[in-house]
Amino acid sequence: MSTEIQRDIQAIVSIDAIPHIMQILASSLQLRFICVARVTEQAWTMCAVLDKADFGLMPGDHLEIDTTFCRTVRASKKEIVINHASADKEYRDNPIPIMYGFESYFSYPIFDANGEFFGTLCGLDPEPRELRNAKVHGQISAFAKLISNQILLSDHIEQTHAQLDDAKKMTRLQEQYIAILGHDIRTPLSSIQIGINFLDDVIKDSEIASTIQVPVFKAVSRMKNSVQRMTRLIEDAMDFTHSRVGKGLPVELAISHDLSKQLHYTIEELATANPQATINIHIDIAYGLVCDEKRICQLLSNLLKNALVHGDQTQPIYVKVITNNTEFLLSVTNSGTAISDESKTRLFQPFWRKEESDKKEGLGLGLFIASEIASAHEGAITVSSDSKNTEFTFTFPLSQPLSNVCKNVSY
Known part of the structure; x- marks a missing residue:
């Protein structure tokens, strides 16, 4: 049996409705044999069968195409229906009913996903049956069309699975490439950073500084900013690939003694870069919090950058970080245009930006990475937005009440 025929049989077997269709036809038409066959110019192959007449045919079995009426159906694309073969002027001398011992018979064409002839929906019985009427024709033709539609759907699903598999493979390859590229870029970037630090130290020398012209100061400053931005982009790309290729974003959980100070440093850094x-x-954090300090600061930085880029810069931004006995809460609130419900569903997807936005800062990974950091802390980020304010809120449950943690921590 060819691979193509095996695939066609499997396509029919995978259609859950076919056994029910055959059972309905057998019961309503009082036929003891119903089947779906794959019919080519050379062969007739059983795909599915309901056999109460004990013909002994099973899926995968073949009949000589010349010993069936299905070859005629294939050529004409029209059904054949017989009520009483031995009494029918057209069929009483035909060897096919005599060979298989049937009196009543039907065969309706079935078409594949491309609209090409696939095979037939057949039924027969050793006894005569009234099959040539509009009601029966409507029933059988409807089921034949249903099977054709199911073949079309199965073909589309198969193609979609194949395309999805290809897309997954390509995506994984791209992610691995980004990881390798990000790792390899770090080495030359570190060399550039060392060179800029050297120039910066030279410029700070009071004796040399007086001999250096202003454009040199500006050039070094721009180089420092460029390297810092490149470093952030690489870190975002590396975090993305860690999250997608690995098993989530890695975090190092430990008892934090310095998170409040680190959060203030993070905010000051962005405030300096955005003097407008x-x-x-408002930060009020109890000691003894178990978290990854670096990642929490990264999450705040990403949320705050988002507010600085997309919020109304004429209105203040509010940062609140607090803890109670069981929960950590961090929120960033800004004014500006409300986020649509459709955009809310995609905010935390990697590389996503609003199409109408003209602000193309970064890679579009900031909110995705923030959400991964939240998940790594067994928490979540929610967003609320209206015409007045947009607020991103990160919460995560504390591993145990802070009052208990603090009892076990020495300062």
């Missing part, structure tokens, strides 16, 4: 912005801060 007003950032109001």
Whole structure:
């Protein structure tokens, strides 16, 4: 049996409705044999069968194509229906009913996903049956069309699975490439950073500084900013590939003694880079918090950058970080245009940006990485947005009440 025929049989076997269709036809038409066959110019192959007449045919079995009426159906694309073969002027001398011992018979064409002839839906019985009427024709033709539609659907599903597999393989390859590229770029970038640090130290020398012209100061400053931005982009790309290729974003959980100070440093760094912005801060964190300090600061940085880029820069941004006995809460609130419900569903997808946005900062990974950090802490980020404010809120449950943790921590 060819691979193509095996695939066609499997396509029919995979259609859950076919056994029910055959059972309905057998019961309503009082036929003891119903089948679906794959019919080519050379061969007739059983795909599915309901056999109460004990013909002994099973899926995969073949009949000589010349010993069936299905070859005629294939050529004409029209059904053949017989009520009483031995009494029918057209068929009483035909050897096929005599060979298989049937009196009543039907064969309706079935078509594949491309609209080409696939095979037939057949039924027969050793006794005469009234099959040539509009009601029976409507029933059988409807089921034949249903099977054709199911073949079309199965073919589309198969193609979609194949395309999805290809897309997954390509995506994984791209992610691995990004990881390798990010790793390899770090080495030359570190060399550039060392060179810039050397120039910066030279410029700071009071004796040399007086001989250096202003454009040199500006050039070194721009180089420092460029290297810092490249470093952030590489770190985002590496975090992305760690999350997708590995098993989530890696975190190092430990008892934090310095998170409040580190969060203040993070905010000050962004405030310095965005002097036009007003950032109001409220941080009240109890000691003994178990988290990854670096990742929490990274999450805050990403949320705050998002507010600085997309919020109304004439209005203040509010940063609140607090803990209670069982939960950590960090929120960033800004004014500006409300986020649509459709955009909310995609905010945390990697590389996603609003199409109408003209602000193309970064790779579009900031919110995705923030959400991965939240998940790594067994928490979540939620967003609420209306015409007045947009607020991103990160919460995660504390591993145990802070009051218990603090009892076990020495300062």
